[in-house]
Amino acid sequence: MKKALVIVPNILIIGLILFFTVNYANAKVKESNQNVIESYEKMTITVDQIITNYFEDEQHLCDIWSNYINSSAEAGEPMTAEEAVSYIRKAKLYPEISGHLIFMDSPNRSGISSSASPKSSDDYSVSYKNISIFENLDSVSNIDGVVNLTRAYTNPLNGVQSIAFMNFVQVLDEGTGEIKTGLLMRVVPLSHLEQKLVFLKGEYETVEISLIDKDGNYVIHGKSLKNNNFFEYYRSYNDVSNEEYERVKNEIIGGVGSMTIKNSKGVDCMIAYTPLESLKVWHLIAYIPLDDLVGSRVVDWHLLGVVSVGLLALLIFNFIVLMSFNRKLSETAEEANQANEAKSYFLSTMSHDIRTPMNAILGLNEMVLRDSHEETVIGYSENIRTAGNTLLGLINDILDFSKIEAGKMDIVNVDYSLVSALNDLVNIVQNKAEDKGLAFNIDVDGKIPSILHGDEIRIKQVITNILSNAVKYTKEGSVTFSVGYDKIPEKPDSIILKVSVADTGIGIKQEDMDRLFKAFERIEEKRNRNIEGTGLGMSIAQSFLGMMGSKLQVQSVYGEGSVFSFDLEQKVVKWDPVGNYEEAYKRSLSQRRSYSVKFNAPHAKILCVDDTPVNLTVFASLLSRTKMQIDTAESGDEAIVMYKKQHYDVIFLDHMMPDKDGIETLKEMRGIKGSPNDETPIICLTANAISGMREMYIKAGFDDYITKPIDPDRLEMTLLQYLPKGKIAPAGDENENDDYVLPDFLYHLEELDVGAGLMHCGNGESYMTTLKMYRGAVQKNADDIEQFWAVKDIKNTTIKVHALKSTSRVIGALELGEFAARLEKAGNQGDADMLDRELGNLLSKYRKLAKELEPLNELDKSDEDENKPLITIGDLKEAYNVLSEFCESFDFDSVVHVTESLKGYRIPEEEATRVDAIIKAVDNYDYELIPGIICGGVEG
């Protein structure tokens, strides 16, 4: 697993948790702050109450003074200004508080103070001429509870910032003797008011209380609030629009509340405001830096830190654990990979090792099929081919599965003939069905287009698998193979090919349906253990169909049978209908056995390289009728020498060879510059058919790839593709091309019908070989028959007569064959008289024919002996001695070996009869006769 897949989600989760934690903590802090702010707002109301109480108290004291002075006036004994101030001087408790009695109508708003000027202890005069604090004088009244207060101003007497509570008094004007109105001011230093707010210092250390009028002008000025007007101060240090400015103004003078503003240093501050209860036109502003009010976030950071560290620790722990698991998984995966590689290696080896001998088996068998005209032999050969193909099928299944598993299976679409494909399928299955006594029904819609475009090989594999399964699992009844089609309205150039296979077999249990398409699963293993198969067929079929966009459907009733079907979209190349398939099949059946070569290329020259001589023989034999010039080499080095010397049109190169394998040979060949074969295609010939091999060979530099066992058709098709077109001629009549010249005397033999013999043997050469074999066997066969009949062994006599019949017919000795047939029939019927009467006659004719064929022997000898070295008499005698010793010691293998050696020499005429007698004795396993022959007599 990639580290990022672990780390990224974990970090995301940690991020989300931290995000939640921060938000939650912030929400809590906000909530806490909101509570603090609400408390702060409440504090302003408390302050308002305190100030109000203070103002009312001070006003009350001022009113006491004024009431006392006024009561004197009302009593008709008005005080003079001096008396009034003298009274105040006595009445006031605090020395810093003074009373000013001002006469507003005096030119300088002058009057008398209860305290002396600091400049002169005798000077009690005071003037408010240049101090504008009396704008609201009209509102000053005697009504109880109404506070008549000035703004903070500079006390003109002592220069101390003060506030004054006012009331009017009536005093006597000493000059005029009349009552005049004076303004009595109780002047209180501003510090007095500030002392009343000392209680705030505990909770709000840095709070500053200001009082402003409705225009924002400070009545009492907190030190941090700059300017002389609060609203101007706000505008100077807060970047706000005119609308916002007006809104803030209205909000502050409109009621109770709080807001955050920036001070002159750009620091966020909280102001709480409330109208002053005692003086509705004034407003209280409580200012405090925001951090001093809601500063404590330390706890939140602790929380965040602990959560972060905890989560990181968890992440690291998880990561370590996961990495540990990951390591183990990697090791396991590595082991699995190694096991898989071992499997691939095994498959590769198995493929190669099985296919190599299979090449010989099937190749040579193909030659037998081509060359043999003996029904029995052909029958055996057909069986070999069937068994071989079955074995190949099993191997191919495993290889296909390996390819599918490795994802290296490709679908290769080609144009194909549906009839041809169906023929192949029916050929494969029909015999199997008939062997099991099953009815094999074919139902093909005659209107299906004849040439389609698709992966013919895979489709055939799928259907073969289904049909083979149907036959395998059906004991009695029938297998019905149906092929139909539907048109596709939206795709006029395609059809849906509908294939189904119905059987009356054992069926599948519902619970086994799921296992049907699993690899290596065999349903009801115990019951079906006698049925061959790998358990891969259905899995492969389903995989192929999946790759082709289809799916295998199964309907089954356990014990009654199953229907396997699929629909497959195929493009149509030719819309010509296939017509009546059964007739077409019969036609193909009649042509089935006769192999016909696809082309002739007598001027083409090809080279085949393989370290196994038999494979070279098979290869050359399979292509013999193409008349190509075929050179062979048994090693890479030998091939390279030939490669350099002469031009080949195609080179077939085996992969697995000792010393220098095919790929190494190829590379060396391609490395040779200026050779006659620079442009020659080199095709890999290999038994290695495992998945991915084709890509490997093409990548290695091969032009193409043919697997062993060699498919003769495919071999010829491949050659057609690679041979120069100018060297390819159409295949002619084989007999016409048979240029083997038969000896004349054969045509003069009365007993022999040469034409019939040629027909049976295929060609002249084959006919000659057969004749020689026939002649060579006559003596022994005739002796055997006589011996069997001498003891009246009618059974073996009849078997031998049967062989005489068959072989005589093959060589064209038709009368002799008929004669033997009659006696065979008599033997079979136990007609001993007939045999007794005619057998001698038959053998006489048989031997007569052999005698007449003796010139063939001479021909052989003359052909062979011409090229052989002549053995000396001395050497020959030495050979006789050795043979005598081997016979005495019963070392017959050595006897055979010596005899074979003698065949390699031309024998002097005087000893020819003796040597022939020895060879014949060896051929007939009559080793005990050899010493006698050597000593003198030659027995016949």
Place this chain on the structure above:
Amino acid sequence: MKRLICIVLVLCTAISMTACNGKGAGKADKEFVPALDTSTSCELTVVGSYDNFEALEAEFDRFSEIYPNVQLSYLKLDDYNNILGTVLEGDNKPNIFFSNAGMIGNEKYNTVFSHTEDLSDSSLNLNLDCIRPGLINHDETGRVLMVPVFSRSYGMLVNNDLFEKEGLKVPTTWSELLNVCEEFKSRGYDNPMMGYSAGSSSCFMYTIAYIMFAANLAENPDALKLANDLDPAAGEYMRPALETVDQLIQSGYIDLDECDKIEDNYTQVILRFFEGDVPMMICAGDTVSGTRKRESQSEAFSQNPFIYTFSPIPLTDKGGYFIDSPSVEFSVNKDCDNLDMTNEFMRFLISNKELNEMASVKRLITPTKDLSFDSVYAPFGQVPAERTISPEVLGIKDKLTVQIKNAAYKVGRGEITVDQAVSMYGTFE
């Protein structure tokens, strides 16, 4: 290597620019280094007559970055001139107080100066060299009892964009001024020049006349004494100034009726100029100080902002004059608490950087030698020394200014003729 070359080039450039900036400055500013314990905790109070003094409060904030526990506050005293002496005698003694040159020699303020520290004392280490010499007042004993923090001058606000739009050059001589006015008139501008005219205080007639009268007196020291003594013979020296005022009005370049519509000599002057159709608005430097704040208050300026400067009025063919007077000055109360910290604050404040900063906030003319820092006042930095006049240094008394103010106002309004005004010198109140 390239990096090294770049650094060297940048350093060279920076050094060159520093050298340029230092032109005219007495002593280059050094970074302020605290001389006291920066953890000192105390309170300092500056008292004055300004209703508010945000520029100074900004300096408080800057100083508190160095001395965070020093609490500075500005307090406006009611009836400042009368109460100052009392406050200095009282219990709550301020540390620094406003003062002005007029206080010196006035008996009323004798007690004030008995509390005032000599700021020329070298032990205080104040950088008085950064201030233009004409603005520093020495008493008869050579003491410096006050230092200016702003200066005051007279001139005209110029709508530079309007000049550029019309393809005209801002005039630098009297004849150019007349030509420009004529050009503007001809192009449909009814008021090439305007100014406050509704009252004698800070009216444009006084602004023009005072400059020329002061210049005339500067060239005739004998006449200065006559003028200060309110000798009628000095009236003749007013004549060129009064004739200039009369000419501008009579020529129609200044429409008195239009000027009368300007209701005050501060806000309304600025707002009228911000209407954007007046190329030149005659006013004092104090008026210019209100321009920045009113840019946003003027709807016309907000919609069509323009570049403007404050320039000398080119009243002669040689050019205009720079009347360079101290405006607000600070004195230190030597009897206050925390005198050391008070002097430390003064040492901090009296520097090119801080004085310029404060002048910039207040948009007043800086008292330092570097006038170029504020583009609005930059034209005054171009006036040569011979046409820079420091009335205080020259010895012009307040009573002299009363004469020229009234004479100019009355002539300008047509209440008296120039001849009458000349003959009435010494009688105006």
